[in-house]
Amino acid sequence: MGKDGVWQIRSVDLNHKCVFRGVNNKVNSEYLAERYLEDWRLDSNMKISKWQKQIKRDLGVDVKYGTCWLARARAKLTIYGDCSEQYGRVWDYVNAIRELIEGSTAIVVVENIERPPPYFHRIYICLKQIKEGFLAGCRPIIGVDGCHLKAAYPGLCLVAVGLDGNNNIYPVAWAIVEVQNGESWCWFLRLLMEDFGMEEGLGITIMSDRQKGIREAFNVVTPKAHVRYCVRHIWANFKLQFTGLVFKQAFWNAARASTEVI
Template sequence: MQKGEYWVVRMFLKDHTCNIDGFHACLRQAKSWTVGELLAPKLQVHGHSLKPKDIMVEMQMDHGLHLLYTKAWKAKDHVEASVFGPPEESFKLLPAYCHRLKEVNPETITAMKTNVANQFEYLFIAHAASLHGFRTVIRPVISIDGTHLTGKFSGIMFVAICLDANNQVFPLAYGFGDVEDEMSWTWFLNELKSSIGSPKDCMIISDRHLGIKAAMEKVYHNVPHGYCVFHMAQNIKNDYKRKYMSLLFKQAWKAYRKPDFKEMMLEMMKVNRVAFEDLMNVGPERYAKKPFPDFYGDCYKTTSWLEAYSGNIFLVGHPSEWNIPQDVQSKVVHPPPFHARAGRPKKKRFKSVGEHGNGKTRNCTICKKSSHNRQNCKNPQPCQAPQPCPSVTPATSAILKRPRRPYKCRKCGEEGHNS
């Protein structure tokens, strides 16, 4: 436009008529918060968050936008904050949430611990329906474990589960903490003991985590502590690099009679004495089968199975519907300290013990068998007969010997001399 000229909008059509296929991929794309607003209705319907790769595929199919992984991750954070609220605000609702949970589900037990700066440290929740099922019909064998959280503030989730009459997982209690160590497990087991006590013939099973072992000696020192044989078998397989070692251990802990158990352990001693001594130092009472005086128990009956799930767990509803007392509202809970991980995030995480690999079995290049390589192969390598040297004839000599290119003079271009 020249100086002094102007233009005026006479009519505005809000419907877009541009074809999105005509845009080039190098042009400016939608902002991450715009992508989050497009995904917010779907998140409200499904109730669970989307993965960044799913967001990339969905935006490509629905809107023809090619998003980078970083922008898809930021869009995921925006849509979660808009639907569920920011993580910092969720910590402030914890006192009101625990009060509301016990209000709609009487006899539910909750406990929370903060530091001197009112920052979140631990949380324990045991629903009344789970406590009722455990106290009445569930077998008193408790499995405890922890798993890492992948949110903004990371942390650990502690779980305590049992098995019902159909050998299905029955949740007993769960909690949250900052790290998995002796202090956190001691606090969680103390709250668990205050909720269920020490039932008769109770037993707790876990992996060989040092924090769990130390906490068990402090809290449940009179309760038998067993180790998960699945984790032990995987540790034996990884420590001694022999698959048949874990198979021998599996046959040992599955034995119902003492002679069968001793036979498998002696066989393991012949194969690898170090592994045998390690298992004996752990103690056979921690992984072998226990003798039982009765042929059956009431916890295995169908009526017990139905009674275990007779309780109800009611939802707390939206926070706008809560009627929280003033003393609960006055409690302040801040989020835990944020610790940024050092270095660049890894593209692939380290697999835990027991996770399957790529499914490929590496064999020895000499005997073509597994469980070892060519450096420690005990099978002798067969000697190969020396190959006879091929005879050289004048015809083959002419073929194998390449003719030499004659030199030419640089000045006159003739052969026989140089410049």
């Protein structure tokens, strides 16, 4: 209203000039973990960069990498539980195997036993039914390998596998150790040979990819075993010095050639 008491109408600019910001403080790691929990349950290996794009499409906001990383950690904690709690129940796991599957081998090695709490060091598992199945229906060939555990508590998983009648992989025994070296491989192979009654590897063929420390373990624990190496890993080293199709064909022809029995 003007000074003379008459209402005055002023023009108003209705054009929106605010700058859009693709940021919302409410979209935090806790919210994202809860909203996308089932997505992580279905695909636990989803890349964070891919997830960021999905969030942008769904919510129209940009979320920082660190926030997504923390949200992923929250979601996996909800799905899988705390790793430390799982390691704390390792004795329950071992005792259950010993009580419910008699004849199986379940061994746990701990450290710091004098000053509790003790620390998990190693575990070895070989189930009775697997052992009997291998001895009854598999050829005397065992492949051994190891893979790194990528989690809050790193380590290595050592495995021994065979081949069943259909040439499918047949798990024999497995172990979790702290590091891959000659000493840990010796420990694993020694328990494996004791389980199957193969003194010094007599009568068995063992195949590996020449991982760190494993050749020394073969010499110490299984000197009487026939040792063979994975041809794919041999080829990976061979092609570094001998390149070209001719060498490749010659190598694989030699690898696939049978040996004539005289």
